[in-house]
Amino acid sequence: MSGAHNPRHASRPSRVLTVALPIGLAVTALGMLWAIADVPAAAEAEVPPAPVVAAQLPGVDVGGVIAADPCADPGVTDALAADDDEAAITAFGGGAAFRDAVVAGNAPCISLSDPARIWLVVNKARPLAPLDFEPAGLDGVDLATTTPSDRLRTDARDALGGLARDADASGAGVIGINNGYRSYNLQVSTYSGFVAAEGVAGADEGSARAGFSEHQTGLAVDVVACEDECGDIDAFGSTAQGAWVQEHAWEYGYVVRYESGATGTTGYMPEPWHLRFVGPQLAAAYHEGGYHTLEEFFALPAAPDYAH
Template structure:
């Protein structure tokens, strides 16, 4: 039977012709050709051949490092934040130093330094309380001899200062009492106004916070005094055995001496060796170990020596 003509669009044959190969031979030949193309070159004289081009190496993605770089995405952190557990939150970050590093790096959006309910809140002349009339809860009685009626602080602060005073007495440093704990917005108005009338506003601003800018309003701060035969005043606390012991050991109980002389250009306050601020044991340890002297420096915040107006 005659061979049918090529279809209209068939590819024309090459003008170079040769004898047709059987199908089996053709397949074998094609396979050998492919193996030669894909096989690595093995020159007889490697020294005579040019160096092969460098292969671009793409580093693998370190999933663990990426996750660690975003601590707020960690379910443990999210759960601790949601339950208001500050100690657990800091622990989930990896401790006080790691917590601070994340905050300073701007890598902790779940941490608000202006939340007055948190131990890490920063209150100063440029960062007022929000809301201005904030009231902490619950409040417990300070377990020390008081020299004023402002004898309440947050429960965690009360427990910590009680342990600190007991250990100071046991160490032979003397008895520690307290002058002021929590002060409401209204009481701070009265306190600040009294300082202004007695000393003038500029002097008052160096020793007393304006209403809405006081750490005492958070329930996290208290002023301590030395009590021997009787309790002394605030101005007489510095230089006492109690003051020296507090300066050396308060961090072990979660406190920092908030207003040191070296920090005055940053805080705008005269030194107050009696003013203790509770930040919790993990942050206090990181503060002490890092050699910090202000919370502003600790959290990478700008100095706040003056009020905006």
């Protein structure tokens, strides 16, 4: 609204009417005028202050303060329309600001269930939608592999390549992959194999059911230590490569998804080889905030078991 002066509210000169009054009545009238003159100040003191508006954007009322809705920012809407997740996070103000907005419920344009986004959270309580989701833009990883599942989303593949090169250059050793993207049908087969060998309870501790697997998103990879040949993933945590990944993976946009001590939240036994790509800004916020699971990072409920 404009703050321009409204001519309707301008004061107009008034006529003065002189009336002769008895002295007693005149004194009484003056007393009444003085009393009336004190009223406006007292009334103004009782008017409650207006809410403070943090920014000129639609938002959420939190304790009388209207917090700006980042989703109304053109930088956010344009980045989302272009499917540029990193640019969208930047427009929010970075990884920590993005996380805070999502946790506060002040980011209606962000869905943690969208399988095409790097901020997706999939676990035993949060299946993919649709269950047979297939990511776009998969490409083979230029690293030693121990299975035919050597593809990742392009952004995750490029980041993993940089991670592996720097690990080797640092003296930690060569890193290869055991598994990258697995389709819904391949996950059916993989999980069924674990069930046959270990039973349902045993399988659920180390393998996701089809439609509930991070591998199906193209954003997750199981890495292995390689020298003359690549070792088994179960040995990865005790290798120099494993120690390097634990310390440096976040610098490349990855987090170790299933850490020791987090089984009650994730539902999986520790897997120091299982890396999940979330992009450099979210990974930095995750690391700097001291988080150990994506559930904790986004203030989501623990998911130790399947509903059925």
